[in-house]
Amino acid sequence: MQKRLTKAEIVEKAQALGSELVGFAPVGRWEEFGEVPTEFHPRNIWPLVQTVIVMAVPVWLPIVEAAPSELGREHYLTTNELLDVMAYRLAAFLNHHGHAAINLPRDGYGEAGVLAEKQVALFSHVWAGYYAGLGQVGWNHTLLSKEYGPRQRLVSVFTTLKLEGDPMIAVDLCSKCLLCQKICPSHAFSGDHSMKYARMDKLACMSQAKKFRAAFRNPCGFCIKVCPVGEDRKLFQSTNLKKYFDEAAVLAKDPAAEEYRSWLHIRKYGGYPLPEDPKKE
Ligand code: SF4
Ligand code: SF4
Numbered sequence: 001m002q003k004r005l006t007k008a009e010i011v012e013k014a015q016a017l018g019s020e021l022v023g024f025a026p027v028g029r030w031e032e033f034g035e036v037p038t039e040f041h042p043r044n045i046w047p048l049v050q051t052v053i054v055m056a057v058p059v060w061l062p063i064v065e066a067a068p069s070e071l072g073r074e075h076y077l078t079t080n081e082l083l084d085v086m087a088y089r090l091a092a093f094l095n096h097h098g099h100a101a102i103n104l105p106r107d108g109y110g111e112a113g114v115l116a117e118k119q120v121a122l123f124s125h126v127w128a129g130y131y132a133g134l135g136q137v138g139w140n141h142t143l144l145s146k147e148y149g150p151r152q153r154l155v156s157v158f159t160t161l162k163l164e165g166d167p168m169i170a171v172d173l174c175s176k177c178l179l180c181q182k183i184c185p186s187h188a189f190s191g192d193h194s195m196k197y198a199r200m201d202k203l204a205c206m207s208q209a210k211k212f213r214a215a216f217r218n219p220c221g222f223c224i225k226v227c228p229v230g231e232d233r234k235l236f237q238s239t240n241l242k243k244y245f246d247e248a249a250v251l252a253k254d255p256a257a258e259e260y261r262s263w264l265h266i267r268k269y270g271g272y273p274l275p276e277d278p279k280k281e
Pocket of ligand 2: 187
């Protein structure tokens with residue numbers, strides 16, 4: 001008879017595969033909280049699912065804050081690949097132990113044109129991450145974790161194995177500073193502090209992404225780099241958020257300003273120039 005896997009064994013496997021955060025969400029939480037339209041509940045994708053296991057890998061702040069850059073694009077592609085391999089292998093591990101499982105890809109819409117038309121992906125890993133106790137949904141619609149703020153990417157595994165859910169995070173992580181709104185180059189966010197979540201113009205965000213992708217310098221991620229939440233800011237010694245907002249004015253006066261030297265270098269080599277790049281002397 002096959003052995004019933006424990007949560008500790010599944011976490012150990014997920015970590016060995018490269019996951020930095022792992023959480024468990026019983027499917028009942030989608031119904032209990034009612035924030036996700038029923039059409040996108042896990043049971044609408046696979047009726048047998050009992051538990052959604054969510055895994056996350058961080059994106060490194062020094063790379064994200066130099067965006068838009070080709071280095072950021074490579075980093076994004078690496079995390080995408082890692083996530084899909086991790087999720088496939090964790091599903092295979094569960095299946096080998098007699099617990100049916102499938103992996104949900106980290107995006108699940110194909111390509112940006114499809115998302116532009118449908119405006120929504122097959123499944124939201126952000127809400128799954130919230131129900132699995134990894135973090136909270138911030139004003140900017142990303143999952144904010146204590147460890148990395150919005151600077152992580154997510155993937156999920158569905159299994160028929162019933163497991164206890166992890167405690168959900170009760171304290172507010174999002175301070176509603178609205179810096180994500182202020183920095184967004186496409187003005188995709190609207191609303192104010194009184195709203196739990198911003199209104200989001202997804203088409204505006206996608207058209208910005210398209211512009212950066214044409215230069216091989218996607219994703220945008222400005223709303224990810226600016227967020228003050230996350231212990232990673234201390235690790236990477238980057239707590240001066242004003243630097244993001246002063247950049248254009250400082251570079252207009254001095255296109256080789258020392259404090260922006262590394263970002264300029266990263267953006268200059270790899271990918272095509274963008275109209276907003278500082279002009280050569
Ligand atoms: S930047 Fe501020 S408002 Fe936006 S998600 Fe982060 S904490 Fe919330
Ligand atoms: S990814 Fe860029 S364009 Fe899209 S909402 Fe965030 S800051 Fe705005």
